[in-house]
Amino acid sequence: MSDPKKRAKLPRGFVDLGPADIAATEKMLAEIKKSYELYGFEALATPLVEYTDALGKFLPDQERPNEGVFSFQDDDEQWLSLRYDLTAPLARYVAENFDRLPKPYRSYRVGPVFRNEKPGPGRFRQFMQFDADTVGTSSVAADVELCMMAADTLEWLGIKRGDYVIKVNSRKVLDGVMGAIGLGGEENAGRRLTVLRAIDKYDRLGAEGVRALLGKGRKDESGDFTKGADLRPDAIIKVLELFSIVDWVAQSKKGNPPFQAGVDSGAIDDRKAEHIGFEGVIGGVKAAVGSSSTGLDGLAELSRIWVLIQSAGYDDGRIRIDPSVVRGLEYYTGPVFEADLTFETKDEDGRTVRFGSVGGGGRYDGLVGCFRGEDVPATGFSIGVSRLYAALKAINSPIVSASVQRGPVIVLVLDQGEIAHYQTFVTQLRNANIVAELYLGSSGMNAQLKYADKRGSICAIIQGSHERAKGEVAIRDLVLGAELAASTKDRADYLDLRTRAQFSRPEAELVEAVKEVLARHP
């Protein structure tokens, strides 16, 4: 090649996956698929590329339109983009095929999505999502069903009840609180976003951290200062009322006094332990939304949701109402939900943390309407596959741990002139459905056996001139061979071991002998 030497480098924020990760991910996706199909969702695959204007400007946590999206022009100078989620393409698909689809239309989709962002630990530019959406119904039963399905799916994947929770809130509640503290209207969109982001950090920072972010701002452990929303003290208390009761519960469970000194005790000092649960949570929400009609709508929505959750029996901790759930996307219009893993794990710095969110979603009644000029109600749930995969690894789920495969049977090539004959051994094995390959390199016997080890092989086939003269093959059990190599001759069964670790058979008995060896190491 006349090219100068090129740089062999995986692009930043992207990953290569080897066989074990691929096999485990496939098993995991098959389980999710079974769970989604049980709920009546049917598969849809849209391309990875859409017209840029069809994707819209709904990327989470981005203020400038199309920031964070990979975009390019085709040979006709049309702007195209890599999809950044699986919801915008669904909206395009439904709008384009509206008349011929059954309604409500229930679909699931799985595949990679892309973000043009600075990559970091656990933050990739290509990652996989698995979504289910119901389009064409405004019934909260559709939202509740997604939450139930999320819970079922986590359990199918081996996450135990109690190790996860599906949290539900309503955007209308949050909008109501915004109205109640004077942050309604287009002109307050920026400050509203700052407040929502502060609320969203509740899980990580607690009430005190959120209070700081709602006020002047917060200095984190590293000394970095994040500017706050600069709300007035009474507005801060109103917002904190939303989830103060949740904080109270969490603190009680840890055996701590319910409130930290000086923090938000004013807002909630009249609450009692018996308020815990749905009624308690709703009490906080009621206080926070005041007389806002949007907020009261949200409150009614949460009550209807709770009735359905109870009747399906998911009120046993699997699903709960949690007013701190924000979800980043601008387009949500009603119920929003989040799937959180509650067990503890270590973060990148070795600190113990709760695993946190592995998925979420919500109602987006306006998104399909962007194409059709009329609102089409819709709701959806999305699993972050890579993150969930990391969680399954952390709990050593059988889904991901049982996917180590053994290597092929290796037929050694000790005489390149006999390669056609060696090839017939491989063909016989494959015809018997045994994974097998001819050693294709040019190294000697020891290197060939090392290659077999590296591939995780159980068995190697050896035929030197000695065996060939007798019409025989030697079968080597690589597992026993390794054991033999680590033994001494004093071992009682040394001779027996040696006999079993490598033995000769007539060529015609090759397949049978290999099956024998493979059966020793199931």
Place this chain on the structure above:
Amino acid sequence: MSDPKKRAKLPRGFVDLGPADIAATEKMLAEIKKSYELYGFEALATPLVEYTDALGKFLPDQERPNEGVFSFQDDDEQWLSLRYDLTAPLARYVAENFDRLPKPYRSYRVGPVFRNEKPGPGRFRQFMQFDADTVGTSSVAADVELCMMAADTLEWLGIKRGDYVIKVNSRKVLDGVMGAIGLGGEENAGRRLTVLRAIDKYDRLGAEGVRALLGKGRKDESGDFTKGADLRPDAIIKVLELFSIVDWVAQSKKGNPPFQAGVDSGAIDDRKAEHIGFEGVIGGVKAAVGSSSTGLDGLAELSRIWVLIQSAGYDDGRIRIDPSVVRGLEYYTGPVFEADLTFETKDEDGRTVRFGSVGGGGRYDGLVGCFRGEDVPATGFSIGVSRLYAALKAINSPIVSASVQRGPVIVLVLDQGEIAHYQTFVTQLRNANIVAELYLGSSGMNAQLKYADKRGSICAIIQGSHERAKGEVAIRDLVLGAELAASTKDRADYLDLRTRAQFSRPEAELVEAVKEVLARHP
């Protein structure tokens, strides 16, 4: 939404896939995977995006570097591209991980690739490939193995022996012929490409068409003129010698005289019927390469390949040497192969044509070396999944025809106030592993039953106030229901049919009753 109405349009050259296509494709991919794994290849997944400079300029049939590739800059202004095949990313991966990989390294990869080209019938901008490659060996046994695997894979997918052929050639033969007609060297690269493209059209145009393209040029049926390579008559005869014998065989089989009047008879009039087969083919190649040492190398390579094919028993028509195989990619350095389906089908204009190529590959000893500054021998085979899928559909393979799924059991909602109670029916069914859903729209009973039909459901659950009062549910068999609707009352078993098409049961027997109905329609 304040957005103006957006255009809901699938980008040109991309497709959406529904549940039947997705299920069939998955089954097909699972079979290919099993076949590749049986040959000892292990899975690898690289990202869809690579640094542009790592992809190189090897796109088939493109003269300008990077033409036909979708490229864009990331937030650090680095140029990235969507992969256009699965070989260039493998070369990057192997070069980057060279020291820790077993050698030879055998991997398979499957996934979408992208081309920034004018789309057309059967020509997409995103399509799927399934590749296997062996890196780190120059043995032709690796090439032969890929050909054998290609044949096995097609048979696993239900393509009968005789309906396909794997054709093998060597680039060295073609290079030798180029040298022999004075087209060696960098300065003739352009004309060489024109000649190779002409040879590549042999299957479609026959000897006469190729002869025209090697000379002044060719006018096709529509009157369009393609400029030719402008070779001298003796050079044209030399090139035609390459596959004249093949043409001869084809003509004989059709019962036609071996040569059309006035066409290439000068070159091959001394051949006899007994030359058919490998010897005959090799005879033509010998004449064409003359004394070119590269050409003679190629000839020797084809002979070694043929020995291996024979000893594996694939010389029964599954694999054959065919000097007309070119394969477009500039980077091939040795054996090249192509998987062709030989059965007939209709093209877009309704004409009967052979189905043609569904995959191919070859040896590319220089590609990994672009990164490492030393040649790393490698060979690979790629299946065009979408094209093969079309072929399986054309022959009605069970792989693709048996994947129609039945719809979920639909629980009708006749009283929105009772939705929580209806939900419990759905939960019971799902707990029994029966795909079920609650009707989530707001339409009346007839529309709900139409929805169930549209979903392909077998069974609907109905509970109106009448049934509810008695603690019962009505089970509707939608298949028998349709039969009933098409019958008249004179039918002998009309009453029995009506009884079986819809019946009531106590709520507690819901799951059992649904199982009964589902079992009627396996």
